[in-house]
Amino acid sequence: MKFTMTVSPDFSPDYIAGWYIFNTWLQKQTNESIHLELYNSFEKQREDIKAGKIDLIYANPYDASMLIRDKGFVAIAAPDNKSDEAMICVNNESDYHCVEDLKEKCNIATADDPEVSTIGMIMLEPADLNAENITVLEQKNYVMVAKHLINGSADAGFFLKEAYDDMSKFIKSQVRPIVTSQISVIKHSFLVGPSFFENSGINESDFKELLTTMHENMKGLSTLESMGFSLWNEQSQEDAEFMIDLMDTFVS
Amino acid sequence: MSKVTINYYDKTSEDREVLDEEVPFPEGKLIVSRTDVEGNITHCNQAFIEMSGFTENELIGRPHYILRHPDMPAAAFGDLWNTINTKTKWSGYVKNLRKDGKFYWVYAVVVANVREGKLVGFASVRRKPSRTKINECIDLYKTMLAEEKS
Known part of the structure; x- marks a missing residue:
């Protein structure tokens, strides 16, 4: 068989x-x-x-x-x-320094990864953000998520930590994490x-x-x-x- | 600092020191614990130990109400137990008392651990709560406590 x-x-x-x-x-x-x-x-x-x-x-x-x-x-x-950990990242030049800096109607770029999206949404809760008051921009992969942060079309993006760590130095110099899960x-x-x-x-x-x-x-x-x-x-x-x-x- | 007598649902009570000082929830972490069906702690993670201020040895085998803050109304926990005993998920905002008398707020979700159809315990996961929701709960819990005392 x-x-x-x-x-x-x-x-x-x-x-x-x-x-x-x-x-x-x-x-x-x-x-x-x-x-x-x-x-x-x-x-x-x-x-x-x-x-x-x-x-x-x-x-x-x-x-x-x-x-x-x-x-x-x-x-x-x-x-x-x-362990699977998620990150919320922003453009390095942005004024966002913690999750609470993100406000309603912000654009969040995500990859097609339900686990990371779930953990990412949990990490947005302290800012009173949820699926109803944000705009989710779903992308094919994490490089596209980073691209949306770099060109300013997304306020923040969700990443699998491992995927972020594997990105080029060039991308990481322009995309900054504001919170990383430590679920383990x-x-x-x-x-x-x-x-x-x-x-x-x-x-x-x-x-x-x-x-x-x-x-x-x-x-x-x-x-x-x-x-x-x-x-x-x-x-x-x-x-x-x-x-x-x-x-x-x-x-x- | 003041000493407060906390009455638990099982008719026991304990004098605990209470400080009006909040400890912020650690960014990105989850506080995880498991209990048996009676609510005695059987497992806790490092974040639980750090935030509660107790050692693992002090926590394992103790009732979960060791964290109960006197500002929490009994009705909130009554609702929790009534819900999870039907194997339904419960969630709510909880003010917890640390060993050193300080407090921390959490958004707690409690689920039943069901194995081969049998309830074997509960898992509780606490995450960082919204400050807006905490402020709403402070007012709500004050009202509930006043009603319980009247």
């Missing part, structure tokens, strides 16, 4: 090759045929998840809720020291669907062992590094459930 693995579309483009290397490594370790399907859009990926086309996924916390609670996916592991417990995780365990020769415990020890040999370690990770930490189902509970508090 051929299985399909996918990655949350918010991964850094720098690591596309790394995910293909990981897929090759995983096929060798499991002796299973796994196709890597990458998506540009969260919406299209969700359609395929709902249609039962995905067996393994590196999921963002936003989608983990649906995958675990509705689709019976199991949490396997999360990369070490890689919200993170992407690797999930496996029930069809994989039913139809492959590997069980949950062995899969966890496989990922959490892969940094112990040179091939595994170099594969991890190609994805920007140092190692996988085991994630229990309760760890994932608790993270989902926390995400639930973000949604009104």
Whole structure:
């Protein structure tokens, strides 16, 4: 049987090759045929998840809720020291120095990233800003968000911290963060669907062992590094459930 | 500084020092805790420890009302418990009392932790509140407290 693995579309483009290397490594370790399907859009990926086309996924916390609670996916592991944090940034020349400086009817540029948008909106709350009294300018990616800040068409923009950190010095010299989340417990995780365990020769415990020890040999370690990770930490189902509970508090 | 007797819902009470000094909510952080179904703290994050002024050992196993400020009306917490016991999400603005007597305002969201259909506890996430909303609550809670005392 051929299985399909996918990655949350918010991964850094720098690591596309790394995910293909990981897929090759995983096929060798499991002796299973796994196709890597990458998506540009969260919406299209969700359609395929709902249609039962995905067996393994590196999921963002936003989608983990649906995958675990509705689709019976199991949490396997999360990369070490890689929590998902969001930033609100402004043009470096602007007079905005804290969230409370932003006022009603301001323009907020966002990328198509539901998790970052959710955390970003929470960080706007102290300024009495919400979806009803701001204008959201949704962009294809974070470079476009930065562009709107630089040309002055947006007052502020939401960024995944990792995406901001990966931007060029030129962009970062013109775009300044005014607040950064420090949530630390919200993170992407690797999930496996029930069809994989039913139809492959590997069980949950062995899969966890496989990922959490892969940094112990040179091939595994170099594969991890190609994805920007140092190692996988085991994630229990309760760890994932608790993270989902926390995400639930973000949604009104 | 003044000593105030705080009466809790379980009929216990405690004399606590109360200072009229606010500690600002840390930018970008979330205060996270979990309790069992009775409301005893089972987990708290570093932001909770820092803002409450208690040590982790002092918090784990204690009722969450250890943070209750005397300016908070009992009805607010009654509403919280009535809501979350039906496994429904509760949210509201809360003035918390620190160990050193100072206070901090939060916007709190509490959800039930349900595992395999069974209620096993609650998770509470507190985030930075709007000053406008705090000012509204200061007036509202004063009125509610006055009604409770009359």
